[in-house]
Amino acid sequence: MRKDGRAASELRNTTIDVDYLTAPLACALIRSGATWVLCTASVEEQVPPFLRPKPSPNGPRKEPQSGWVTAEYSMLPGSTGTRSSRAPSGRSKEIERLIGRSLRAAVDLTRLGARTLTIDCDVLQADGGTRTAAITGGYVALALALRRLGDKGLLRESPLRQAVAAVSVGICDGQPYLDLPYEEDSRAEVDMNVVMAQSAEQSPPSFVEVQGTGEHGTFSRQQLDALLGLAEGGIGQLLALQKAALAVGR
Numbered sequence: 001m002r003k004d005g006r007a008a009s010e011l012r013n014t015t016i017d018v019d020y021l022t023a024p025l026a027c028a029l030i031r032s033g034a035t036w037v038l039c040t041a042s043v044e045e046q047v048p049p050f051l052r053p054k055p056s057p058n059g060p061r062k063e064p065q066s067g068w069v070t071a072e073y074s075m076l077p078g079s080t081g082t083r084s085s086r087a088p089s090g091r092s093k094e095i096e097r098l099i100g101r102s103l104r105a106a107v108d109l110t111r112l113g114a115r116t117l118t119i120d121c122d123v124l125q126a127d128g129g130t131r132t133a134a135i136t137g138g139y140v141a142l143a144l145a146l147r148r149l150g151d152k153g154l155l156r157e158s159p160l161r162q163a164v165a166a167v168s169v170g171i172c173d174g175q176p177y178l179d180l181p182y183e184e185d186s187r188a189e190v191d192m193n194v195v196m197a198q199s200a201e202q203s204p205p206s207f208v209e210v211q212g213t214g215e216h217g218t219f220s221r222q223q224l225d226a227l228l229g230l231a232e233g234g235i236g237q238l239l240a241l242q243k244a245a246l247a248v249g250r
Contacts, residue, residue: 002177002184003183004033004181006179008175008176008177008178008230009178009230009233009234010178010179011032011167011178011179011234011237011238012032012033012035012129012179012181013031013032013033014030014031014032014033014237014238014241015030015031015241016028016029016030016031016136016137016140016241016242016244016245017029017031017245018140018141018144018245018246018248020038021038021040024040024041024042024141025041025042025043025145025148025149026040026041026141026142026144026145026148027039027040027041027141027144028137028138028140028141028144028245029137030133030134030136030137030140032129032133032136032179033127033128033129033179033181034125034127034181035123035125035126035127035128035129035130035133035181036123036124036125037121037122037123037124037130037133037134037137038121038122038124038137039119039120039121039122039134039137039138039140039141040119040120040122040141041117041118041119041120041141041142041144041145042117042118042120043115043116043117043118043145043149044115044116044118045114045115046114046115046116047066047067047068047114047115047116048068048070048116051065051066051067051068053065065110066109066110066112067109067112067113067114067115067116067117067159068109068112068115068116068117069100069103069104069106069107069109069112069116069117069118069119069142070096070100070116070117070118070119071096071099071100071103071118071119071120071121071134071138072096072118072119072120072121073092073095073096073099073120073121073122073123073131073134074086074088074092074121074122074123075092075122075123075126075130076122076123076124079123079124079125079126080126095130095131095134098131098135098193098195098209098211099119099121099131099134099135099138101208101209102135102138102139102164102166102195102208102209103119103135103138103139103142103164105161105162105164105195105197105208106139106142106143106160106161106162106163106164106197107142107146107159107160107161108159108160108161109159110159111155111156111157111158111159112155112159113154113155115154117142117145117146119138119141119142121134121137121138126182127181127182128168128180128181128182128183128184128185128186129167129168129179129180129181129185131166131193132166132167132168132193132194132195133166135164135165135166135195136165136166136167136238136241136242139163139164139165139242140242140245140246143160143163143242143246144246146158146159146160147246161199162197162198162199162200163197163198163199163239163242163243164195164196164197164208165195165196165205165235165238165239165242166193166194166195166196166235166238167179167193167194167231167234167235167238168180168185168191168192168193168194169192169194169227169228169230169231169234170184170185170188170189170190170191170192170227171188171189171190171219171223171227172184172187172188172189173189174189176223176226176227176230177230178230178231178233178234179234188215188216189214189215189216189217189219190212190213190214190215190217190219190223190227191212191213191215192210192211192212192213192227192231193209193210193211193212194207194209194210194211194227194228194231194232194235195207195208195209195210196208196231196232196235198239204232204236205232205235205236205239210228212224212227
């Protein structure tokens with residue numbers, strides 16, 4: 001048993017509520033234990049400059065061949081016991097890139113049209129696992145936004161290819177654990193974030209990204225396999241929670 005009473009392979013109590021706010025195109029609030037992340041989706045009818053075709057002086061104007069999905073991440077000043085600055089940091093930029101890569105794995109960008117979907121992930125309260133919660137909740141906001149764009153007739157076919165979720169795993173005191181709160185994460189010998197995807201036809205899910213570090217030592221292949229097994233089991237539960245949340249959000 002851990003300090004919070006969970007088994008080594010047990011997720012924290014996790015809920016996903018859609019449409020927590022009414023203004024965004026789509027919204028999901030994910031609560032994972034004491035970590036709360038608010039994920040909102042917005043759309044712009046343009047793509048970043050690097051996706052725009054170079055103008056041709058003699059030919060007709062070319063349209064972009066794909067859309068884009070990106071993410072922004074921030075921790076609100078009161079999300080931890082010590083005030084977090086609103087100024088962007090290197091850590092937040094690294095997390096944004098991870099969230100963006102993960103969510104783009106869910107989408108066929110060529111079906112999105114010449115538009116950009118931005119998923120904003122704001123940490124309301126932090127107790128470890130904020131980036132993985134942002135990916136899991138961000139996917140729900142993304143999927144709901146794409147559904148609503150389709151309902152408005154703005155998409156010829158759904159760009160959504162597969163569901164994406166993420167979870168943290170780690171080794172504390174030589175023991176592999178799933179879904180680390182800050183108390184475990186801060187002293188873990190090994191810290192790992194695992195992102196996986198699953199389509200409707202696919203079982204089990206496949207890996208999108210694995211970030212693993214021996215914070216205070218090294219880890220063996222056997223320990224790596226144990227951690228990935230824990231992550232796969234936890235992500236299976238998160239995928240089910242995402243599906244249930246999307247069944248509510250219409």
